[in-house]
Amino acid sequence: MPLHALTEDNLAAASPDLLRAMAKTFADALMSAGADVFCNAEYGQVGDERVNHHNGYRPREWDTRARIVELAIPKLRQGSYFPHWLLERRRRAEQALISVVATAYLLGVSTRRVERLAAPLGVTRLSKSQVSVMARHPDEQVAAFRIRPLDQGPYAFVWVDALTQKVREGGRVINVHALIAVGVNADGRREILGIDVATAEDGAGWLAVLRSPIARGLSGVQLVISDAHVGLVDAIGAVLPGASWQRCRTHYARNLLTQVPKSAQPWVATLLRTVFEQPDTEAVQAQMRHVLDALEAKVPKAAAHLDAAQHDLLAFIVFPREIWRQIWSSNPQERLNEEVRRRTDVVGIFPDRTGVIRLVGAVLAEQNDEWSEARRYMRLDLLTKARLHPIESETDETALPTELTA
Numbered sequence: 001m002p003l004h005a006l007t008e009d010n011l012a013a014a015s016p017d018l019l020r021a022m023a024k025t026f027a028d029a030l031m032s033a034g035a036d037v038f039c040n041a042e043y044g045q046v047g048d049e050r051v052n053h054h055n056g057y058r059p060r061e062w063d064t065r066a067r068i069v070e071l072a073i074p075k076l077r078q079g080s081y082f083p084h085w086l087l088e089r090r091r092r093a094e095q096a097l098i099s100v101v102a103t104a105y106l107l108g109v110s111t112r113r114v115e116r117l118a119a120p121l122g123v124t125r126l127s128k129s130q131v132s133v134m135a136r137h138p139d140e141q142v143a144a145f146r147i148r149p150l151d152q153g154p155y156a157f158v159w160v161d162a163l164t165q166k167v168r169e170g171g172r173v174i175n176v177h178a179l180i181a182v183g184v185n186a187d188g189r190r191e192i193l194g195i196d197v198a199t200a201e202d203g204a205g206w207l208a209v210l211r212s213p214i215a216r217g218l219s220g221v222q223l224v225i226s227d228a229h230v231g232l233v234d235a236i237g238a239v240l241p242g243a244s245w246q247r248c249r250t251h252y253a254r255n256l257l258t259q260v261p262k263s264a265q266p267w268v269a270t271l272l273r274t275v276f277e278q279p280d281t282e283a284v285q286a287q288m289r290h291v292l293d294a295l296e297a298k299v300p301k302a303a304a305h306l307d308a309a310q311h312d313l314l315a316f317i318v319f320p321r322e323i324w325r326q327i328w329s330s331n332p333q334e335r336l337n338e339e340v341r342r343r344t345d346v347v348g349i350f351p352d353r354t355g356v357i358r359l360v361g362a363v364l365a366e367q368n369d370e371w372s373e374a375r376r377y378m379r380l381d382l383l384t385k386a387r388l389h390p391i392e393s394e395t396d397e398t399a400l401p402t403e404l405t406a
Contacts, residue, residue: 024069027062035074035081053077142361145368146195150213154220155183156386157378158193158243159333160209160236161226163340165197165356166349173349174199178340178360179209182332183218188376188383190332192368193218195361197353203231210239222386223319225327227251228312247312249276250334259302268295268302276328281317288314320385326378336367 036042041050057072074081162177177200181193193213198205206229221243224236228247236245253272257265271291278284288310295303316324343363350356371377 020069024071027069027071031071031074031081031083034083035076038076038079038081052079138362139358142358142365145192145365146357146361147216150191150193150217152185152187152189152191153217154387155185155191155193155218156220156222156383157225157327158183158218158221158223158240159225159248159331160206160232161248161333161337162229163337163344163360165344165360167353167356168349168351169353176353176356177205178356179205180333180336180340180360180364181209181213182336183213183221184378184383186383188378188380189374190371190377192364192371195357195364197356200230203235206232206235207239210235214239220387223316225333228309244315244318245312246315247309248331248333249313249328250331252309252313256302256305259305260299264299268299271295272306275313280321284314284317320382323378323382323386326382330377332377336364339363339367 032043035054039050039052039054041047043054053076055075055077058075060071060073062069062071073083159182160180162179164175165178166173167176168174177198179194179196179198181195183191183193185191194209196205196209196212198208221240223244223246224240225246225248226232226236228251233245236243249272253269256272257268260268271294275284275287275291278287292303292307292310295306316327340360340363343359344350344356347355347359350359
């Protein structure tokens with residue numbers, strides 16, 4: 001039947017599979033024309049210019065948005081014919097489906113569930129390995145994001161943290177750490193500075209995370225906020241010698257609560273929180289002494305723990321009160337960690353470290369774009385005040401702890 005007549009019949013029937021039937025018709029016609037080129041003659045044409053002959057067909061399934069299409073690929077007596085446009089999609093869906101699968105993966109849908117997601121699109125056979133291949137689609141964007149220049153400095157305030165992820169390596173499941181750095185740029189907006197994966201939270205891993213942003217333009221750092229990870233404080237001192245280190249109050253609160261009975265944890269957490277809610281430097285120091293006295297009377301072990309860490313917790317008081325009140329009222333690192341965990345928890349165990357960087361890096365790049373369009377995290381006048389007057393003018397230097405004065 002001529003092509004135009006077959007098309008008219010399909011349109012007249014208007015069956016639910018019309019789009020799939022039309023795709024099959026045009027694809028078969030296109031492959032027949034391609035085979036005629038290889039034979040140097042049309043199908044059934046006899047002539048001296050013919051160099052090859054048709055030799056039947058072989059079936060091939062083709063995944064499209066119109067569901068799976070059963071194609072008949074022409075066979076030749078000599079050599080072989082295979083359309084390049086079908087070869088590129090031989091065992092995977094077309095580019096639109098690849099984008100869908102990659103997006104679903106980045107939104108936290110595991111590879112085990114993506115196959116069920118693709119079923120309504122007409123793809124009935126999609127292996128987990130194929131899903132993993134499709135999920136590599138955003139690799140180039142993530143790589144470009146990780147090496148981009150940091151030209152929005154100076155970055156006065158920086159947060160660094162690590163998230164533990166499970167990865168298959170050498171036939172077993174191990175824990176690796178996604179090391180993330182966030183900063184506030186000269187425009188007062190939050191910005192992702194770097195992401196890397198290390199086996200342990202040691203000094204070598206943190207040095208690599210901090211050296212990369214510096215090589216790309218990180219400068220002007222005055223305060224680094226983080227947990228007391230092994231080797232992190234030393235790495236900060238080695239890579240950012242002019243910056244102060246502030247121990248993260250959220251991480252420390254979790255550590256402190258392990259030193260007290262469960263029944264006393266709400267009371268201790270509330271008591272520690274009052275230190276950071278004071279209106280000025282003198283009140284912060286006075287409240288810290290009051291908290292230590294209260295803990296000493298009921299839980300001496302927790303009092304000793306807090307006394308050893310108080311100077312690291314109070315490093316922020318050398319900055320203007322408006323700045324450290326802004327920092328404690330909205331911690332960008334903790335909220336970012338929650339968003340990353342929401343995506344990675346669905347995956348569970350990553351196939352390799354590249355998968356961790358792929359997913360976490362894509363989430364960070366997405367968050368960085370949102371931050372660039374959101375309102376400023378910190379006012380410009382506060383950043384200027386921090387650079388020009390890092391210590392409160394009304395604060396008496398003799399009232400500061402000896403370690404902070406030094």
